Amino acid sequence: MSAPSRARAELACPKEFLRLAGRLADAAGLIIRRYFRTKLKVVGKADASPVTIADRRAEAAMRAVVKRAFPAHGILGEEYGPERTGAEYVWVLDPIDGTKSFISGMPQFGTLIALLRRGTPILGVIDQPVLRERWVGAAGRPSTFRGKPISTRACKSVGDATMYSTSPTMFGGRNAKPYENLRRAVRLSRFGGDCYAYGQLASGNIDLVVEAGLKPYDYLAQVPIIAGAGGAITDWRGEPLGLDSDGRVCACGDRKLHKRVLRMLAG
Numbered sequence: 001m002s003a004p005s006r007a008r009a010e011l012a013c014p015k016e017f018l019r020l021a022g023r024l025a026d027a028a029g030l031i032i033r034r035y036f037r038t039k040l041k042v043v044g045k046a047d048a049s050p051v052t053i054a055d056r057r058a059e060a061a062m063r064a065v066v067k068r069a070f071p072a073h074g075i076l077g078e079e080y081g082p083e084r085t086g087a088e089y090v091w092v093l094d095p096i097d098g099t100k101s102f103i104s105g106m107p108q109f110g111t112l113i114a115l116l117r118r119g120t121p122i123l124g125v126i127d128q129p130v131l132r133e134r135w136v137g138a139a140g141r142p143s144t145f146r147g148k149p150i151s152t153r154a155c156k157s158v159g160d161a162t163m164y165s166t167s168p169t170m171f172g173g174r175n176a177k178p179y180e181n182l183r184r185a186v187r188l189s190r191f192g193g194d195c196y197a198y199g200q201l202a203s204g205n206i207d208l209v210v211e212a213g214l215k216p217y218d219y220l221a222q223v224p225i226i227a228g229a230g231g232a233i234t235d236w237r238g239e240p241l242g243l244d245s246d247g248r249v250c251a252c253g254d255r256k257l258h259k260r261v262l263r264m265l266a267g
Contacts, residue, residue, distance in 0.1 A: 012122070012139050013224075018136070024125075027061040027065055031054060040052045054095075058096065076243070077092075077095070090116045092114040097217075101194065107128065120242070122139040123136075126221060138228065150203050151204055152201060161186045162186065164193050165191055170213045171212055179265070182210065193209075202229040207254065208261065213248075216242075216243045218247075230253070231258075233252075237262070250262060
């Protein structure tokens with residue numbers, strides 16, 4: 001076996017991990033649907049972001065499933081922090097990405113599940129439990145939506161692109177000017193969506209998602225999904241995304257367009 005073939009084989013995602021990821025999404029979804037559009041107490045975290053009992057119970061349920069199945073695996077979750085993140089395999093969990101939408105009764109949120117092997121994302125899930133929509137990406141396999149293969153769409157120029165970002169407040173300081181230049185150049189720019197926008201990019205419905213200020217649990221699940229659908233997702237410098245990335249993300253359905261957009265973001 002050649003060196004490139006060995007490398008691909010090492011990063012391929014075993015079926016048992018795919019099955020486990022589905023169980024994690026199912027466990028979180030049962031809890032989230034129970035609380036959606038109910039009167040919930042919303043607590044402000046140290047960074048002023050909101051959290052609810054649904055976030056915490058959904059993550060606790062996913063952690064319990066991982067620990068029963070693979071007790072040696074590490075876990076990094078938004079609500080309960082890191083455990084054994086030096087392990088060969090680490091699950092990265094965001095029970096509700098888009099809590100502000102969730103508490104507003106809007107279905108543009110999702111559960112994010114990533115599996116890293118030696119720091120590289122090899123499996124990702126975006127699950128919208130209310131709409132029963134699920135995107136899955138795994139190294140060595142085509143990405144799927146509701147179990148069927150998906151692909152991103154071609155986009156010839158920045159001026160033809162539709163771009164999403166979660167909020168304009170993401171882009172301060174050094175990020176403000178390059179982002180604004182890009183926003184003015186695209187055909188259509190919209191705010192909102194959180195992880196749901198990345199799913200639409202992987203399905204070929206939009207062209208760009210550009211964001212800043214994200215945490216690893218906000219973006220790592222999207223990496224295998226978008227790559228397996230034919231797109232590109234990196235930081236603003238074009239570097240692969242990992243646990244230590246700076247939180248600036250550029251995802252594009254068209255890989256050639258991705259390179260052009262990176263040049264614009266470089267200022």
